[in-house]
Amino acid sequence: MATHVLAVILKNPSNDAQFLLLKQNPPPKFGQDEYDSYVDSDLWDLPSTLLNLQHNHSNSGIFIQAAQSFSQNIDLTKFDVQLGLNRVLEQVSFKVSDVGEWTLFKYVEEAEFGPGFPVNTVFLMGKLLDANQNCHGLCKWMSTESCLNWLLEVKPCNDRVGPLVVVGLVNDLKxxxxxxxxxxxxxxxxxxxxxxxxxxxxxxxxxxxxxxxxxxxxxxxxxxxxxxxxxxxxxxxxxxxxxxxxxxxxxxxxxxxxxxxxxxxxxxxxxxxxxxxxxxxxxxxxxxxxxxxxxxxxxxxxxxxxxxxxxxxxxxxxxxxxxxxxxxxxxxxxxxxxxxxxxxxxxxxxxxxxxxxxxxxxxxxxxxxxxxx
Structure with missing residues (x-):
């Protein structure tokens, strides 16, 4: 058994090489001055959410291309994909109708680090339909090459790239x-x-x-x-x-x-x-x-x-x-x-x-x- 996460690779309509990253929330306060006063660098990652199981196994109404090619690993009809996409796109101030076709880009099964269940990730890719739509200040467009440069040349207090970007995109490049x-x-x-x-x-x-x-x-x-x-x-x-x-x-x-x-x-x-x-x-x-x-x-x-x-x-x-x-x-x-x-x-x-x-x-x-x- 595994927990499933939905991560979205949202492509830039005016620059096909770029995708949208979301600034991640900092960890909660610990209640200790020395710990809480530490200011970490900003972490940017793909927008994501937990993927819930369907209660009635009804069709979500969203067609996911290439899902059949991953069917031996994961059956998306068992999950509430529409709810997951709504949650993810709400984080970046978009709606499902703002995005064109969805493709199952990758399914990654995590190694069993334990002690809890492994966390497997469904990577869905889509492209915004309107190039004039602006993302809010907590988002930024990045290319895979730029993310790789951030990872390989880390400097104190500089922005960092999260693991979903690395697993979903960067590791395929290098x-x-x-x-x-x-x-x-x-x-x-x-x-x-x-x-x-x-x-x-x-x-x-x-x-x-x-x-x-x-x-x-x-x-x-x-x-x-x-x-x-x-x-x-x-x-x-x-x-x-x-x-x-x-x-x-x-x-x-x-x-x-x-x-x-x-x-x-x-x-x-x-x-x-x-x-x-x-x-x-x-x-x-x-x-x-x-x-x-x-x-x-x-x-x-x-x-x-x-x-x-x-x-x-x-x-x-x-x-x-x-x-x-x-x-x-x-x-x-x-x-x-x-x-x-x-x-x-x-x-x-x-x-x-x-x-x-x-x-x-x-x-x-x-x-x-x-x-x-």
């Missing part, structure tokens, strides 16, 4: 290492080049997966003579912590990646390192990076080769792109994060989680109140 992964693998790529694969692991309930992060830029440049980097590679894997039953899946992933591979572990918990032994067998030349407090808790059965100790502020070069190690203790005393400098994306391990609160492992130095040494 060549990605994800295309080389096993076709049965479910993953998310956001921003482009940062691939998240939820792998079944021995994690804490209600979760059942740990995110395996893959970073493998297409344009590999040889700068191995640059001594300012603690490690060089053509691809990087973060936190290979899948259960034994999924080691074959991990083997397939490693086989798709370049041999000059960097392995980065945020901390030592089993749901983040249980697949290390598989990587070592598949690619004995892989380079492991970990904090020394993490490494002394990882058994020889998981990793018996050498490793590079990191403590924060070191730079890693992956395919010509720079990533920076961030020391982030609290969950454990050796927890580290990884910053993708160009897209300003932080891979945080268990220091922050998407639902609930990160636990403090007091048996491994977990502590949020005292400075870490």
């Amino acid at each position: 060549q990605s290492a994800a295309r080389k992964l096993p076709p049965t693998l479910r993953y998310q790529e956001y921003p482009p080049g940062v691939i998240l694969v939820p792998m079944r692991s021995r994690t804490v309930k209600p979760f059942h997966t740990t995110n395996l992060v893959i970073f493998a830029p297409e344009n590999v440049s040889d700068t191995s003579e640059d001594c300012s980097f603690v490690s060089h590679g053509d691809a990087l894997i973060v936190d290979p912590g899948c259960r034994h039953e999924y080691h074959e899946e991990l083997k397939q992933i490693v086989a798709c990646l370049p041999k000059k591979l960097i392995v980065f572990v945020t901390h030592h918990h089993r749901d983040h390192v249980e697949g290390l032994s598989i990587i070592q067998k598949c690619n004995p030349n892989a380079m492991l990076l970990a904090h020394e407090n993490t490494m002394r808790r990882i058994g020889k059965g998981d990793w018996s080769l050498g490793y590079t100790s990191i403590s924060g502020e070191e730079d890693i070069l992956v395919g010509g792109q720079r990533l920076t190690v961030i020391f982030a203790p609290g969950h454990t005393d050796g927890h580290v994060a990884l910053l993708d400098v160009s897209t300003n994306s932080l891979i945080v391990g268990d220091h922050c989680v998407g639902q609930g609160s990160a636990a403090l492992d007091i048996t491994s130095g977990g502590n949020m109140t005292e400075p870490q040494k």
Whole structure:
């Protein structure tokens, strides 16, 4: 079972390369001055809404082209598409009658990150009929190329592009290492080049997966003579912590990646390192990076080769792109994060989680109140 979202790609009648983005609402206030006073940059994404099931399965009266070609994946007659379109277009001050033909552009099934149901997205495309209709100040026309530039050259306080644009449009424009992964693998790529694969692991309930992060830029440049980097590679894997039953899946992933591979572990918990032994067998030349407090808790059965100790502020070069190690203790005393400098994306391990609160492992130095040494 999955929750369904309707996202609308509304094309500009005077410029076919542009589509409409909606300024997203900021997160609600938390009631804490330090948190609430932070001013984030504006996030722009495709207008969207939850897609409700039909109660009486009656015809909505809106014909969706190409819906039949997706019928094995989703049956739109089960959903109240007309209600969804009315809600979405109301957000941008338009009506269904303002738009020409509708086409089912894409249907994306989300990987099962958990603990709730996955969120699958129906992307409908339409074009405004009247080029003279103006959109309000919370909307803007953008091209896919402009969105990609925003994503690849992120600057502090600049506007940002949301995940619906990336999944629906941008990822089709850019060549990605994800295309080389096993076709049965479910993953998310956001921003482009940062691939998240939820792998079944021995994690804490209600979760059942740990995110395996893959970073493998297409344009590999040889700068191995640059001594300012603690490690060089053509691809990087973060936190290979899948259960034994999924080691074959991990083997397939490693086989798709370049041999000059960097392995980065945020901390030592089993749901983040249980697949290390598989990587070592598949690619004995892989380079492991970990904090020394993490490494002394990882058994020889998981990793018996050498490793590079990191403590924060070191730079890693992956395919010509720079990533920076961030020391982030609290969950454990050796927890580290990884910053993708160009897209300003932080891979945080268990220091922050998407639902609930990160636990403090007091048996491994977990502590949020005292400075870490």
